[in-house]
Amino acid sequence: MLLAQSSLAACPKTGVQAPAGSLARALISLGRQCRISLVVQADSAASIQIPALHLETPDGSITPALHQLLERTDLTFTHTGANAVAIMAKKEESTEQQITDKSLLLEDEVIVTGRSLTGSHLRHLKLDSYAPIDVLAQPELEITGAQTISELLKFLPAVSGNSTSTSVTNGGNGTATVTLRGLPASNTLVLINGRRIVSNGFGGEAADLNTIPLSAVDRIEVLKDGASAVYGSDAIAGVVNIILRREFDGLSVNTYYGQAERGDQDTSSYSVTWGAGNEDTHLMFSLADYRQGGILSRDRDLSASADNRPRGGTDLRSSASPQGFIALADEVVTNTEDGYAPWTPEDLYNFREYTSARVPSERQSLYLALNHRLSGDTQGFAELMTVRTRSEAKLAPTPVFTRFDNGDLTISSDNIYNPFGEDISDVRKRVLELGPRVQYNGTDTYRLNTGFKGLMDDWQWELTAATHYTRAREKLSNLIDPNHLSLGLKGPDICSENTDCTPINLLGQSGSIDQDQLDYIRSANYVDGASRMTSVTYIADGPLGQNTAGDILAAAGVELRREAIDFTSTDANGFSLIGGVASGAAEGSRLIGEAFAEISLPLRAEQLWLDGAIRYSDYSDFGNTANPKLALRWRPLPSVLVRASYATGFKAPTLVDMNQTGYQSQEFLFDPCTNSNATSLPGCSGRADQARIQYLTEFGGNPDLQPETSDNRSLGIVWTPGDFTGFHASLDLYDIRQNDVIDTSPQYLINENANNGIFADRVQRDERGDITRVIATRLNIGAREVRGVDATLRYQHQSKELGLIRWSMNSSHMARYLNQLAPGSPEEDLAGTFADPASGGAGSLPKWKANTGLYWQRGRWESGYTIHFVSELEEAFTLDDANVSRKIPSWATHDVQLAYAVPTGFRVAIGIDNLLDKAPPFAASAFNDNFDARTYELTGRYWYTTFSFNM
Structure with a gap:
């Protein structure tokens, strides 16, 4: 249900005001407010005059409004795509004939309203993307009860691997990231309104989702394909584009309160959104406050003990x-x-007596959006966002x-x-x-985007200047000097x-x-990091011309960007404090210049298109790279779309990757020399200490790093039968091949040292054969290949008797995840496995992940029911000196919601997450709380209620 696109149901439920004048003007207003692409013959729309009308959209659907607007004309309409409607003369032919009749696609046809989808700067009418995109629109956001973006994305089928959130305690830092296809978070690009944002202050490797308030979000588009040709670095696994509300009119007040059935994780949220304007100026602001309670490991049976x-x-x-x-x-x-x-x-x-399993956190945010028409088709705009986040976790003494x-x-x-x-x-x-160690994390983020946009000879252009800054601080107390x-x-x-x-x-x-001794040895570790980004971007898109098959669409632009980090941490004269991590320091900046272009070339009218894109990127530190993309879209039938694409991608080494020094940590690793067969291994001088699970590890940057590179291939089919307009099905194959992966894998170094007797300079042992230190600097040494298939089904039906019923299913199958740690090392297929990131693993990589749900709305009532599913996994660990593997069972949860709206604008909803109180499956190799917190939820049955007022 979460992934059901709001097909033709994105209008304000209070109705739409159409201005007096030509029908074309009324359609423009209707299309913009309902976020629907409309196409109409220009002469038909301009010749019909209408009075000012209030168009009814009681269920958020555009259909009643179109009936009301066109009832006294000779025009009718038909749905030509998930978010597209064609206005045409009434005929006796069938719907399919109307759609395909070339007489209806005249040269004077105009796009009344249109928008680009994530993955392209082109404005397509029918929104036929050459890659699969999951869309979470406002109606779905409202019914789920989710209060953070990371909550929404966690159970997406395409999301797996080592994302972070407040569910991650030991090893977390208060941030939240998203990991598509099981690749690291730095391989997924996060955008706001299609624009790049600053990375988090703790090293700057990925964007922090906790710095984006959900109350300000209009929809989220998840592109499940590589997009470096369009957006540049980091878009190897895909793109998460968060579209903020910018044209909201009225007042919206929302409150939320929830609590786990066991009496903890009490969470509250409050937000106020207001917007108003006229034909020339529009202003909107949103204020939000979110507070999440915590869970202690000892308060759940699964996580209470480390003795498994x-x-x-x-x-x-x-x-x-x-x-x-x-x-x-x-x-x-x-x-x-x-x-x-x-x-x-x-x-x-048993150290779990003290640890947090869910980190208490809070965040406050302010978002402002201003649009002002300067003259003609030129507008000025500004977007300001500031977010404050705080969290506090407990670790064992x-x-x-x-x-x-x-x-x-x-x-x-x-x-x-x-x-x-x-x-x-x-x-x-x-x-x-x-006393217990207490980890405090705080982040302050500021984003300002401002610029101008307009139309010139059917071309849309935008000039944007942006400055983003985030500062992150961490204090870990009750350590030892x-x-x-x-x-x-x-x-x-x-x-x-x-x-x-x-x-x-x-x-x-x-x-x-005693106290005197404690005062003498007690210490605290402080980390202070800042990430900055300033940029200037110019983009233009529009029709480049025509050929016999139709309009040639094109887009081009340039971007100049400066990125900088300043990251420091305290230590004890070069040593990490006992019980803590010496994060070291990193300071660096770079200048990036990029130019990009896109084109969509019709090869056969309404049947075949060739799409291409290329982006040239010049980095001041490592050099330049160019990345192309080619895609083919073919409609053998009006209801069937076949799509295929090939692209190259890259991920630039982060400034921390290149500049970090002095990073020390007690890593959770396994030494093969602790096994009973240690004396037979070339790198072991005897059997090492079996009681150890942590090893002092030094990490470091490398200024000679080169970008990670990738090849992305996809092939898919989409079926939207014209006589069954509420149905949509898609099947997409994907293949990602990645080389020059930047890795530090200390576990790989230890394994090679023990089993083959190499890396003695990096894995240092004492005379007893015990590891005293592991030295792991970043290198371009790894390679990966991820292959799988995505499948979606959607159906919606609307009738007076039943109301609106919408069903959806979204699933992702990971067929293989080949991972090679270094050249010459064997490839390992990680698909369907779990390896804890605390020991250098890739996390949970289920072969199947899916959700399905049913949404119903009739009159003032609406409800939702969702099932989330994660297939079984296999894990390997050492038990009684033997390497064993075990199955982690599959896991499914059920969420339900029920809401009632009062005509005066009030709405109340109640919901239950994890209705059947299903505990996450036990993982023997998981360090945090005996399960993978990045994939599952420990909370148990969770109740919540929301109350809102809209006018």
Whole structure:
């Protein structure tokens, strides 16, 4: 239901005011307000005069308004596409004859209103795209109850892989991204009103969806095809184009409140939208406030424990426990109430007692849109948006691994708290006394687009100047300074009151670290990042001429853009703070100049078109690239469209990819040297520590990186039978081949080091064979191929007895996802698998993902019912020294909504998400909460209600 295009049902439900004058003028007004493409013979429309009329559109459909407008004329209409209507003289022939009769397609035919679809700058009448596009229009946005864009996109069939959102806790940063086709978020381009926006402040790799308020959105178009020839970098997997409301008239007030059935994740939203204007000037603004409550891991059965043995998984509890793991010369001991006792695996610590499973967050936004007619067909416009986002997640108290963390953390034999009389190098301690780590994230974003647009000799042109700025801040508190801890673990000759040092007790029971010790070692990590983008763009499109088959449409433009980042983080004299991440620093800028052109050439009237596009991009840091696209559209029958396309694409290395330094993190990785067969592996000097799951990893940028490149192919068929105008079906094959993938894969380095004895300079081990550090800098080393098929079905029926009924089904099948980590390494098919991104995996890549739904509206009532489906997955992990695989079951949820509208403008709705309270499937290899939060929802049954007023 979410993906049912609002076919011929996008009019204001309060009706449309048609001005007095010619019929052509009335049709222009009707088409604009209903967002429908209309075509009419110019002489017919100009010769008929009508009075001012209020056209009724009680259900949002244009059909009653057209009947009312044309009832006293000799004209009728027929639907010629999902969002197109042809006005023509009444005839006795059938609808199909009327559509195909060349006498109705005269040279003086004019497009009353038209728009381009995402993926092209051309204005097509019938909106026959050469690539599949999912459209989420205002009626669908209203009935779902979704309050954020990431919520809307999460369950789209084409979305899979490693997107981020507030569902991602450990490893999240308060941002939300979208990942089409399972490719990284940096391979999906996000636009606002068809224009590029600034990337997030935390490294600038992808746009943050949390900085776009849903209350200001008119519709979302998702192009599921490469589009570098049209938009430039990043559009390898596809494009998400978010169209904002710009011509809203009246007042709209909306409130929302929801809560999980278990009493948490209480969420509220309030928005006010107002718009007014006259023939020359229009102003609109929207204010919104959104607040989402959190969920703690311990409050759901699935996520409460990291010990997954009862579910057939492994024990992921931490060896850094409050009682301590203390490796002496001849044994390993831990604290008990009766003193020290031998340590056993049952002493591992369940860190989920403290962690967030859903991050509490809030955001406030202001959006302004102004249009003013300067003279004739020239308008000036300005769009201003500012968004403030805040989130706060909890992580378990800081763990200390003295042998593997930064610095010399050996506990001296003469440390005043050391009762063993020997140096101790390996102590693993969870410092509960510090309290849970708290991660605060805040982002402030400002966007300004302004310029001029108009018509000149049937050509539409637009000149836009834009400046975007986003600043992101992160604070991770209750960490440990490794330098202070190093001193505090030494003897009196180094650490005493006289040396301005406080001795630290890591060998006592929980609670033995007093306030003075905590004050001495406590620290916090701060990250401050800013991304900037300024641009000037000129685009023109219109008819280039004619041939015997019809109008030749063309578009061309130029763009000059400057991108810059400034990213810094605190550390401890080059070391990452214990329990945190040293994000390092990156500073850089570049200038980009681009020129692009498109053409649509009819080869046979109303049957065959050749479309082409090319974009030349010149980057000041790595050089230039040119990317073409060719597409063919063929209508063997009026109701059948066959489409095929080929394009090349590229993703420029981000400024962080090229400039980052000093990034350290304790990554969740697996060392093959911990297996029982370690002595037989070339890179292992013995069996490594089996209790470890985190390894200190250093990442870094590379100024010599080149763009990632791709080849995109698609082939599809669309069926819209003319005598069954409410039905639409499509089937599209896609194939994406990507080379020179920028990767840092530390897991690949470890695997190659253990299994083949290479990368010894990057995977550093001590004399016992344990990894002390992994050094992973970015390289152009990877390759991918993703192949699959998309299928959609839509049907709508409208009658006086039943009202409006709309059904839809949208599905995506990933046939294969071939991934090659580096040249010479084997290709692995990841389709249908899950590998957690915490260990360098691509996330969930289901072979099938689909949704289907039914929408009904009659009079003042409307309702919706939606099913989301994710097919089963396969995961691999190590259990009892053996590599095993298991099935992650398929998952489906059911959402329902019911709404009632009062004639005075009030509307109330209630809804239930996950009606059957279906828990997400368990994943043994998932680090966060035993499931993949990027694909599934932990919330359970969730109730919400909305109340709105429109006038």
